[in-house]
Amino acid sequence: MSRRLPRKDVVIVGFGWTGAIMANELTDEGLEVIAFERGPWRDAPTDFPPGYMQDELRYRIRHELFLRPDQLTFTFRNKMDQTALPIRSWGAFMPPNGVGGGGVHWNAEMWRFLPSDFVLKTHLTERYGAAFLPLDMTIQDWGVTYDELEPHYDRFEYLCGTSGTAGNLSGKIMDGGNPFEGPRSRPYPTPAQAQPFSHTLFGKAARELGYKPFPQPSGNLSQAYTNPLGMRLGPCTYCGFCEWFGCGNYSKASPQTTILPHLIRKSNFSLRDNSEVVRINVDRSGKRATGVTFVDSSGEEWEQQADLVILSAYTMFNVQLLLHSQIGQPYDPVTNTGVVGRNYTHQTISSVNGFFDNKKFNFNPFIASGSIGMCVDEFNGDNFDHGPHGFVGGGYVGQVQTGARPIESTLVPPGTPAWGADWKKAVKDNYLSTVKPGTGVHGSFYAYRDIYLDLDPAYKDRFGRPLMRITMDLKENEIKQNKFLTDKFAEIIKAMGAEKLAVQYRTAPYDITTYQTTHLNGGAIMGADPKTSVLNKYLQSWDVPNLFVMGASAFPQNAGYNPTLTVGALAYWSAAAIRNQYLKNPGRLVDA
Amino acid sequence: MKQGTPTMIGLRRREFLAGTALLLFSATTVKAATIAGRLPWAPNAGNPPPPIKLGPWEFFNGEEGRAMEALVDCIIPPDPETPGGKDAGCAVFIDRQLAGPYGRQEGLYVRPPFQAGLKNQGHQSANGPAQDYRDGLAAFDRACKQHSGGKPFAELFGDDRIALLKAVDKGELKLDGVDGKAFFTQLVKDAQMGFFADPIYGGNRDMVAWKMIGYPGARYNYLDWVNRHNERFPLPPVGMTGNAQWTRS
Numbered sequence: 115m116s117r118r119l120p121r122k123d124v125v126i127v128g129f130g131w132t133g134a135i136m137a138n139e140l141t142d143e144g145l146e147v148i149a150f151e152r153g154p155w156r157d158a159p160t161d162f163p164p165g166y167m168q169d170e171l172r173y174r175i176r177h178e179l180f181l182r183p184d185q186l187t188f189t190f191r192n193k194m195d196q197t198a199l200p201i202r203s204w205g206a207f208m209p210p211n212g213v214g215g216g217g218v219h220w221n222a223e224m225w226r227f228l229p230s231d232f233v234l235k236t237h238l239t240e241r242y243g244a245a246f247l248p249l250d251m252t253i254q255d256w257g258v259t260y261d262e263l264e265p266h267y268d269r270f271e272y273l274c275g276t277s278g279t280a281g282n283l284s285g286k287i288m289d290g291g292n293p294f295e296g297p298r299s300r301p302y303p304t305p306a307q308a309q310p311f312s313h314t315l316f317g318k319a320a321r322e323l324g325y326k327p328f329p330q331p332s333g334n335l336s337q338a339y340t341n342p343l344g345m346r347l348g349p350c351t352y353c354g355f356c357e358w359f360g361c362g363n364y365s366k367a368s369p370q371t372t373i374l375p376h377l378i379r380k381s382n383f384s385l386r387d388n389s390e391v392v393r394i395n396v397d398r399s400g401k402r403a404t405g406v407t408f409v410d411s412s413g414e415e416w417e418q419q420a421d422l423v424i425l426s427a428y429t430m431f432n433v434q435l436l437l438h439s440q441i442g443q444p445y446d447p448v449t450n451t452g453v454v455g456r457n458y459t460h461q462t463i464s465s466v467n468g469f470f471d472n473k474k475f476n477f478n479p480f481i482a483s484g485s486i487g488m489c490v491d492e493f494n495g496d497n498f499d500h501g502p503h504g505f506v507g508g509g510y511v512g513q514v515q516t517g518a519r520p521i522e523s524t525l526v527p528p529g530t531p532a533w534g535a536d537w538k539k540a541v542k543d544n545y546l547s548t549v550k551p552g553t554g555v556h557g558s559f560y561a562y563r564d565i566y567l568d569l570d571p572a573y574k575d576r577f578g579r580p581l582m583r584i585t586m587d588l589k590e591n592e593i594k595q596n597k598f599l600t601d602k603f604a605e606i607i608k609a610m611g612a613e614k615l616a617v618q619y620r621t622a623p624y625d626i627t628t629y630q631t632t633h634l635n636g637g638a639i640m641g642a643d644p645k646t647s648v649l650n651k652y653l654q655s656w657d658v659p660n661l662f663v664m665g666a667s668a669f670p671q672n673a674g675y676n677p678t679l680t681v682g683a684l685a686y687w688s689a690a691a692i693r694n695q696y697l698k699n700p701g702r703l704v705d706a
Numbered sequence: 707m708k709q710g711t712p713t714m715i716g717l718r719r720r721e722f723l724a725g726t727a728l729l730l731f732s733a734t735t736v737k738a739a740t741i742a743g744r745l746p747w748a749p750n751a752g753n754p755p756p757p758i759k760l761g762p763w764e765f766f767n768g769e770e771g772r773a774m775e776a777l778v779d780c781i782i783p784p785d786p787e788t789p790g791g792k793d794a795g796c797a798v799f800i801d802r803q804l805a806g807p808y809g810r811q812e813g814l815y816v817r818p819p820f821q822a823g824l825k826n827q828g829h830q831s832a833n834g835p836a837q838d839y840r841d842g843l844a845a846f847d848r849a850c851k852q853h854s855g856g857k858p859f860a861e862l863f864g865d866d867r868i869a870l871l872k873a874v875d876k877g878e879l880k881l882d883g884v885d886g887k888a889f890f891t892q893l894v895k896d897a898q899m900g901f902f903a904d905p906i907y908g909g910n911r912d913m914v915a916w917k918m919i920g921y922p923g924a925r926y927n928y929l930d931w932v933n934r935h936n937e938r939f940p941l942p943p944v945g946m947t948g949n950a951q952w953t954r955s
Contacts, residue, residue, distance in 0.1 A: 155739065155741060155746055157745060157746075159752075160752050161752065161753070163752050164926045165754070165946065166752075166754050166755060166924075166946045167926075168904075168923070168924035168925075168926060168946070169755060169904055169906075169924075169946060170902075170903065170904070171899065171903040171904065171907055172755060175899065175903075176808060182813035182814070183813065183814050183815040184813055184814060184815050184816070187815045190827055190828075191827070192824075192826070196824075197821070197823070199821065199823040199827045199828075199830055200815050200817070200830075201815070201828060202811075202814050202815045202816065202828060202829055202830065203811075203814045203815075203828065203829065205828055308932045308933055309932075310932055310935070311935035311936055314935065349929070351926055351927040351928060351929050352927075352928040352929065352931075352932045353925070353926035353927065353928065355926070363926070374745070375745060378741065378742070378743070378744060378745055379743065379744065381742075381743070383742065384740055384741065384742035385740070385741040385742065386738050386739070386740050386741070387738055387739055387741065388738035388739065389738045410738040411738050475936065476936050476937070476938050477936075478928075478931065478937075478938070478939050480921060480922060480928075480939075481928040481931055481932050481939070518921070520902040520915065520916065520919060520921050521898070521899050521902045521903060524898075524902060524919060532875075532894055533780070533781040533782070533871075533875075533894045533897075533898075534780065534781065534783060534868070535783045535785065538782055538783065538785065538788070539785075541918075541919060542788075542918050542919055545919035545920060545921065546919070546920050546938075572819065573817065574817065623824075623826055624826070625826040626826060626827060626828055627825075627826060627827075627828045
């Protein structure tokens with residue numbers, strides 16, 4: 115029997131970007147807010163000091179800042195007729211842990227989705243006809259539009275101090291920016307970051323091929339910035355330790371650098387770390403959440419009651435908590451009914467490494483920031499005519515080289531032995547003159563009927579609860595899309611002057627052991643119809659109106675961009691709906 | 707309710723309320739920190755990496771250690787400018803990794819049932835890297851003696867060593883009870899990891915690998931260099947504990 119703690123107005127589950135945003139917004143409304151975080155407290159000066167954060171082995175290879183699989187993991191299989199096996203050590207993606215969540219160790223790539231991404235099904239059907247889409251593809255409109263989200267995109271960009279060059283200012287196309295982006299109401303708060311040598315070469319080559327390259331929008335700051343909450347960020351020093359690492363230099367946007375020092379001083383906010391929420395509690399009607407049950411670090415169970423529950427854990431853990439709490443009907447791919455676990459997606463990432471003449475080229479590839487890049491967006495979303503190509507979706511391509519940490523970045527040209535004297539010589543000859551764009555091709559992943567999440571019948575977590583099972587494979591549409599994008603990308607790398615290329619396409623079967631991105635999406639998606647979505651357009655649960663679910667679990671399918679800016683914008687959008695509508699009249703914000 | 711101000715009175719009031727709650731609802735305390743009112747920051751509370759201790763093997767026995775030194779020297783051979791895997795400390799690196807949390811699969815999911823799966827489902831075994839090395843080195847030793855008139859790997863020379871390793875790498879020389887090709891791939895990966903990781907972990911001694919490729923190490927400010935294109939960065943590498951020469955007497 116769990117012990118009860120005094121009731122609060124709001125309980126927040128998970129304390130990364132969306133938890134911090136919601137806590138700040140709802141405490142501004144005067145509500146008593148308590149947040150729970152499964153992992154430890156983390157702060158820049160204590161946990162990411164520049165004296166020892168530059169440690170590739172500890173943070174990149176041994177995953178120090180991430181969730182431990184023995185705490186919680188998933189099972190995985192490609193197809194419904196296979197036996198799913200547990201992911202015993204992380205591979206394809208890296209679930210975050212601790213205060214700040216993924217906002218601690220992300221690259222800080224700050225992309226807005228395209229206006230057409232939010233009305234994807236409608237848009238593609240109108241342009242190409244319904245028959246153009248693969249039969250089992252289950253893409254949907256989001257229920258929210260780009261225009262509705264724009265002020266919230268803007269707000270998150272200004273919270274983070276985002277560095278970039280505007281491409282579309284209130285409908286006017288701007289030189290040097292992304293001409294395909296949706297209209298933005300203001301320029302970026304800070305100018306684009308400086309670009310290292312290889313990145314400028316990519317821009318030049320892309321321009322010569324007729325594209326319109328632009329600097330990737332970045333949450334690693336080009337200059338000092340004070341955000342609307344009074345938090346001060348410093349200029350990025352291009353150390354090349356962003357992804358997988360925390361920034362001890364206060365120059366990467368994270369909950370720690372943009373929100374927490376402000377939030378924590380409010381008397382109506384508190385946070386419990388090392389406390390894992392295991393269940394959302396509902397009353398007898400099943401229509402009202404009464405709070406959450408959590409387990410502290412000694413294994414004792416507690417109950418926190420609250421009038422409003424905000425689920426803001428990572429994608430997978432949101433979905434898992436809904437399944438374990440029996441909120442919403444679990445998805446069944448056979449009957450194509452139910453919603454929780456439906457439209458789970460990832461990303462299609464590939465890259466091309468370019469090997470250059472080391473007598474002519476020295477890239478100093480270790481000089482970088484997590485989101486530094488020169489990109490082209492001609493092949494994203496529906497920016498080009500898909501008719502002749504027989505697939506839908508796309509992505510940006512770019513020289514996004516975020517550091518050249520030597521365990522992972524000592525590449526050798528194709529055909530070189532993997533060890534021995536020739537390998538050693540090739541490493542020495544190529545390190546400074548190789549272009550290695552991490553996620554050079556960053557493509558969309560659309561939804562399918564037989565790609566989904568449910569509870570595993572065999573494997574259990576440390577509390578004896580079933581693990582969540584991932585059933586996922588790469589489909590023909592995504593394989594074609596990736597081949598098309600990768601070939602376009604290879605042309606640009608070649609035009610930069612590379613002597614040799616190592617081209618690696620994304621192919622089936624989907625592989626859980628090879629890192630792609632941590633951009634997992636769906637499973638608790640938003641939409642206009644409760645039969646095909648878990649949440650309405652304000653991220654409010656259709657079934658339990660005093661429950662809101664943040665994060666990329668709400669994406670009906672994945673666009674060809676990094677998700678965090680959209681995740682943050684959706685949180686601000688949802689918070690505004692709670693503040694302006696829900697609190698005045700608690701109940702469903704949208705009629706089913 | 708209005709948002710409060712962060713005064714000491716405010717803090718004390720909350721502490722009082724928290725205390726009351728505990729008295730009312732339970733006899734014990736919640737075993738996790740409640741953070742409110744201020745950042746829970748303490749000076750020098752970080753968690754720097756402990757440097758490895760030089761000295762005898764911590765995981766390998768003497769026979770395994772000799773084999774490992776010979777193996778890492780084949781994977782990363784010495785040349786006139788740069789030492790090989792042995793002198794760079796790659797075997798020491800692997801030894802300390804296997805003796806530590808990595809070797810024991812600490813933090814990984816090791817609950818049963820264990821069943822063989824597809825390659826793209828990942829490692830599925832109760833054995834961690836430490837046990838894999840123990841088994842792999844023993845099987846390699848047996849295969850080696852069988853093909854070399856009873857000699858262990860460390861007593862072979864140049865081409866004989868390379869020929870044997872190429873056969874294992876290609877899967878032509880089978881190791882008894884062990885996937886030899888997978889074991890050798892792991893060995894190559896770990897040796898190269900030790901070569902390029904920070905010297906604090908026992909390999910990359912004197913930052914020899916970083917000097918070889920032109921990597922400046924644990925520096926963190928290139929503001930003056932990001933715009934200097936196609937120019938070689940001039941400073942020598944530093945590790946997390948600085949430059950070895952700085953601390954030498």
